[in-house]
Amino acid sequence: MTWGEAVRHARTLRLDPSSQLAASIEGWDYPLERLGWMIADLLDVQGSSKAGKKWKSYPRPIKPKSASQHWGDTGGRTRSQVVEILNGLGHNLPV
Numbered sequence: 001m002t003w004g005e006a007v008r009h010a011r012t013l014r015l016d017p018s019s020q021l022a023a024s025i026e027g028w029d030y031p032l033e034r035l036g037w038m039i040a041d042l043l044d045v046q047g048s049s050k051a052g053k054k055w056k057s058y059p060r061p062i063k064p065k066s067a068s069q070h071w072g073d074t075g076g077r078t079r080s081q082v083v084e085i086l087n088g089l090g091h092n093l094p095v
Contacts, residue, residue: 028061 001009013021018033032040040058047055077085083093 023061027063030061032061 010021013019014025016022017037018031020031023029023031037060040060043058044055047058080095083095086093
């Protein structure tokens with residue numbers, strides 16, 4: 001197998017959500033094919049329409065939003081403080 005062929009195979013596997021390579025690159029817990037995603041979405045739509053707010057979303061291999069990493073610290077700053085910081089960095093925003 002040549003390097004070009006290996007790269008093409010890796011790209012193909014990367015686009016396939018049912019491959020372990022794609023799951024690993026995306027940071028998922030396990031691979032899940034497209035049909036599985038569609039069925040999980042259908043279950044969520046039906047369940048939430050019947051149970052309302054009591055419905056818990058069907059588990060997916062992705063990380064929950066609470067586990068995502070956030071950059072920066074904007075807590076407690078007013079608009080004028082943010083404008084002052086940005087203007088100090090070379091922007092020209094009105095106060």
